[in-house]
Amino acid sequence: MAVKIRLARGGTKKRPHYSIVVADSRMARDKGWIEKIGTYNPMLPKDSEGRVVLQKDRIEHWLKVGAQVTDRVALFLSQAGMIEARKVTDKPTQSAPKKKAQERTREQAAMAEKAREAAEKAKAEAEAAKNAPAPEPKPEAAPAEAPAEEASAESAA
Numbered sequence: 001m002a003v004k005i006r007l008a009r010g011g012t013k014k015r016p017h018y019s020i021v022v023a024d025s026r027m028a029r030d031k032g033w034i035e036k037i038g039t040y041n042p043m044l045p046k047d048s049e050g051r052v053v054l055q056k057d058r059i060e061h062w063l064k065v066g067a068q069v070t071d072r073v074a075l076f077l078s079q080a081g082m083i084e085a086r087k088v089t090d091k092p093t094q095s096a097p098k099k100k101a102q103e104r105t106r107e108q109a110a111m112a113e114k115a116r117e118a119a120e121k122a123k124a125e126a127e128a129a130k131n132a133p134a135p136e137p138k139p140e141a142a143p144a145e146a147p148a149e150e151a152s153a154e155s156a157a
Contacts, residue, residue, distance in 0.1 A: 002024065002025040002068070003022060003023070003025065003034070003062070003065070004022070004024075004067060004068045004069070004070060005020065005021070005022055005059065005063075005068070005069045005073050006021065006023060006029075006069075006070040006072075006073060007019070007020060007021070007029075007070070007072060007073065008020075008021045008023070008029060008030045009030055015043060016042055016043070017039070017040075017043070018039065018040040018041075019033075019036050019038070019039055019040075020036070020040060020073055021033035021034070021036050022034045022062050022067055025068070035058065035062075037055045037058045038053050038059070038076075039052070040052050040053075040076065052080070054077075054080055054082075056080070059082060060082070063082075063083070069083070071086065
């Protein structure tokens with residue numbers, strides 16, 4: 001017999017209340033459970049102590065016996081520190097971006113990379129210009145030569 005630790009729904013319409021039960025996996029959701037080992041009230045605030053109530057000793061017993069845990073109950077047990085959290089690796093292909101959207105994303109990433117490289121290059125050039133030594137000013141030789149030329153021109157005349 002395959003035994004599961006799962007939720008059984010109770011409460012009224014739009015006011016759910018769940019029991020955490022041990023049940024045969026072949027039975028209906030709310031029928032044929034073996035033992036009630038906790039409760040879950042989603043109407044309470046998340047930080048409330050009464051939101052999830054667990055009988056830890058009974059849960060440990062059923063886990064040792066080999067009972068399987070559903071995803072939601074596994075979340076509750078991992079938050080209580082009784083088991084390790086499950087890793088969710090499902091990535092549905094139906095909701096993934098289609099071919100054109102993936103191409104558009106690649107093009108945008110390439111353009112962003114080019115812009116980043118251009119910005120880095122401009123920054124490097126600015127740093128190089130800032131750190132380069134300033135060119136020395138040319139000495140003004142023209143005014144000093146002019147009187148000498150005038151003197152030689154007068155002597156030649």
